[in-house]
Amino acid sequence: MSETLTTVPAVSTTTPPAGERKGLTKKEIAADHPTWCPGCGDFSVLALYFKLIEKRKMWHEKITTVAGIGCSSRFPYFVQAHGAHFIHGRALPFASGISLSRPDLHVFVFGGDGDAFSIGGNHFNHTARKNVKMTYCVMDNWVYGLTKKQTSPTSPLGFKSKTDQWGAVDYPINPMKQAIAAGATFVARTTHTNPNHVLQMMEAAMDHDGFSFIECLSECVEFYEGAFDSSNPRKGGVFNEVPKTHDVTDELAAYKLAGEPFPGSFGIFYKSNKPTKNAKEAEINKSFQSKVTGLKDWQILQKNFDRMK
Numbered sequence: 467m468s469e470t471l472t473t474v475p476a477v478s479t480t481t482p483p484a485g486e487r488k489g490l491t492k493k494e495i496a497a498d499h500p501t502w503c504p505g506c507g508d509f510s511v512l513a514l515y516f517k518l519i520e521k522r523k524m525w526h527e528k529i530t531t532v533a534g535i536g537c538s539s540r541f542p543y544f545v546q547a548h549g550a551h552f553i554h555g556r557a558l559p560f561a562s563g564i565s566l567s568r569p570d571l572h573v574f575v576f577g578g579d580g581d582a583f584s585i586g587g588n589h590f591n592h593t594a595r596k597n598v599k600m601t602y603c604v605m606d607n608w609v610y611g612l613t614k615k616q617t618s619p620t621s622p623l624g625f626k627s628k629t630d631q632w633g634a635v636d637y638p639i640n641p642m643k644q645a646i647a648a649g650a651t652f653v654a655r656t657t658h659t660n661p662n663h664v665l666q667m668m669e670a671a672m673d674h675d676g677f678s679f680i681e682c683l684s685e686c687v688e689f690y691e692g693a694f695d696s697s698n699p700r701k702g703g704v705f706n707e708v709p710k711t712h713d714v715t716d717e718l719a720a721y722k723l724a725g726e727p728f729p730g731s732f733g734i735f736y737k738s739n740k741p742t743k744n745a746k747e748a749e750i751n752k753s754f755q756s757k758v759t760g761l762k763d764w765q766i767l768q769k770n771f772d773r774m775k
């Protein structure tokens with residue numbers, strides 16, 4: 467395959483010329499009233515997604531919001547635009563199909579820690595390594611919220627839940643380390659208690675040409691209250707941004723940051739520019755389409771079957 471890959475049409479997120487369509491307002495993009503518990507961190511993530519859409523002047527037909535199953539995964543219900551509340555753990559393959567077939571859309575995927583790293587763990591690794599263009603925001607609350615308090619892959623040791631009455635004994639995964647090791651080309655960390663920072667990370671993730679992953683701490687006030695207090699200055703904690711000297715292209719340095727004890731650092735840990743699966747497939751399509759110019763669909767299919775004989 468050639469090194470210079472076909473450029474996939476850029477997502478149209480710029481301001482339209484005067485007199486043309488305006489971007490959506492929060493009112494136009496908000497659907498049903500969210501059914502989350504009062505105080506749930508997920509409200510903040512949704513509000514910032516609306517803000518992102520408003521700020522970047524995106525239109526309904528240019529965005530799609532996908533999720534798996536969980537409290538956090540109810541997200542697409544609350545967005546008045548195209549999207550899907552899909553199968554538990556299977557949001558990423560579904561989103562990959564959209565991303566690869568519709569390069570004009572920006573695909574946003576939201577979900578929880580259980581959805582992403584437990585049942586959907588394999589899909590997370592493979593979507594990251596394939597570098598499929600999309601933004602994946604995991605609203606990490608360290609627990610299964612929807613099903614009322616089971617241990618999740620990010621629950622810390624000793625966490626008492628319905629599945630670990632005496633405290634969790636399994637070592638938790640580190641989402642940041644996992645994303646970097648899997649090959650994600652944009653890896654960032656934020657928390658629902660810092661709205662400006664969430665928006666900043668969402669914007670940077672959206673602008674990244676590749677698989678962009680955000681771990682967003684999002685407190686479950688019902689089943690893990692206070693989990694992230696030590697990262698919240700309003701609760702006596704500390705919010706440390708990634709040091710200005712950090713080189714985001716340095717994978718080892720990113721891995722080191724990811725290993726800091728909680729609350730660790732917030733910001734972009736890792737970013738690299740690698741051709742996306744989207745661009746590679748577009749290149750293949752372009753080169754093969756030239757070989758079938760003028761043929762009808764059935765003739766192309768017939769050629770394929772003949773070749774398989």
Ligand SMILES: Cc1ncc(C[n+]2csc(CCOP(=O)(O)OP(=O)(O)O)c2C)c(N)n1
Nearest residue numbers: 535536537538554578579580581610611612
């Ligand atoms: C195949 C399948 N297995 C299990 C479930 C039950 N289930 C629904 S949501 C969920 C976990 C949700 O946890 P998380 O992804 O962390 O989301 P949260 O509710 O915490 O936002 C589970 C186990 C399901 N819906 N489908």
Ligand code: SF4
Nearest residue numbers: 503506537611686687
């Ligand atoms: S159970 Fe937890 S995660 Fe689910 S809506 Fe309530 S506070 Fe949010």
Ligand SMILES: [Mg+2]
Nearest residue numbers: 578579609610
């Ligand atoms: Mg969860």
